[in-house]
Amino acid sequence: MKITPLIFKSPYFKTAPDGASGATPVYATVEKPDRLQISTIKKALDELEDVQYLPNDLLYMQSLGANPPFKNGKEALEWIKQSKAQILYADFSNPNVHACLDYSEKDGIKILINSNYKDDCSHPDVLAISEAIFHECGHGKDYDNENSIQEELNCLSLNVLAHRFYEKKYNGVFKNSNSFLYSQGVSLYPKLFFDFYKTALKKRVADKYGYLQSGDDKHPATNLAEDIKRIYENAISV
Numbered sequence: 445m446k447i448t449p450l451i452f453k454s455p456y457f458k459t460a461p462d463g464a465s466g467a468t469p470v471y472a473t474v475e476k477p478d479r480l481q482i483s484t485i486k487k488a489l490d491e492l493e494d495v496q497y498l499p500n501d502l503l504y505m506q507s508l509g510a511n512p513p514f515k516n517g518k519e520a521l522e523w524i525k526q527s528k529a530q531i532l533y534a535d536f537s538n539p540n541v542h543a544c545l546d547y548s549e550k551d552g553i554k555i556l557i558n559s560n561y562k563d564d565c566s567h568p569d570v571l572a573i574s575e576a577i578f579h580e581c582g583h584g585k586d587y588d589n590e591n592s593i594q595e596e597l598n599c600l601s602l603n604v605l606a607h608r609f610y611e612k613k614y615n616g617v618f619k620n621s622n623s624f625l626y627s628q629g630v631s632l633y634p635k636l637f638f639d640f641y642k643t644a645l646k647k648r649v650a651d652k653y654g655y656l657q658s659g660d661d662k663h664p665a666t667n668l669a670e671d672i673k674r675i676y677e678n679a680i681s682v
């Protein structure tokens with residue numbers, strides 16, 4: 445796909461972040477991507493295009509109550525082309541935000557990636573960026589700014605399914621990747637979703653997304669989302 449560098453008239457906007465805890469607003473300054481960034485995004489999209497879910501993984505995620513918005517990586521790529529979503533780097537006011545989506549009817553869809561990752565071009569980094577793009581595509585697919593715990597669970601399932609596919613495809617590729625991007629991001633959720641006990645998963649999602657409604661019209665809440673909402677409400681009522 446063609447990625448057009450953009451200069452934004454008003455570079456600051458409030459946005460719904462993935463990575464920060466709770467409802468704290470995060471501001472993003474969108475950067476004009478340089479050659480290296482464009483090449484990293486291109487590599488990430490090439491990886492994403494080949495993502496297939498491991499068959500048992502998909503059934504497992506669905507049984508938990510997380511429904512991936514795309515059948516595979518190729519479908520997300522097709523959606524990017526068709527929606528004309530732009531993938532750009534941004535400087536976030538909270539450095540722990542991995543990526544976020546900005547949507548407006550007027551300007552369309554922008555997927556913003558934390559510019560701290562811009563020079564990180566190791567193979568695992570490219571894979572991690574592709575997972576972040578996959579997640580944000582899941583949010584973008586419904587063309588609205590509404591979010592819910594269920595929508596997050598569905599989008600998180602994209603990360604998890606892609607991550608496990610990459611681990612298998614590139615045997616042990618994330619083994620030595622311990623930075624924040626991994627430990628609190630792409631490597632964390634596969635661990636939490638596939639843990640026998642779901643306590644840590646529910647707590648984590650409650651901490652980060654519990655302030656959201658449990659479900660919405662396009663993403664009706666499953667029991668998992670309702671449980672997470674209850675955990676959040678119990679925690680704040682103490």
Ligand SMILES: [Zn+2]
Nearest residue numbers: 462583596599
């Ligand atoms: Zn999200």
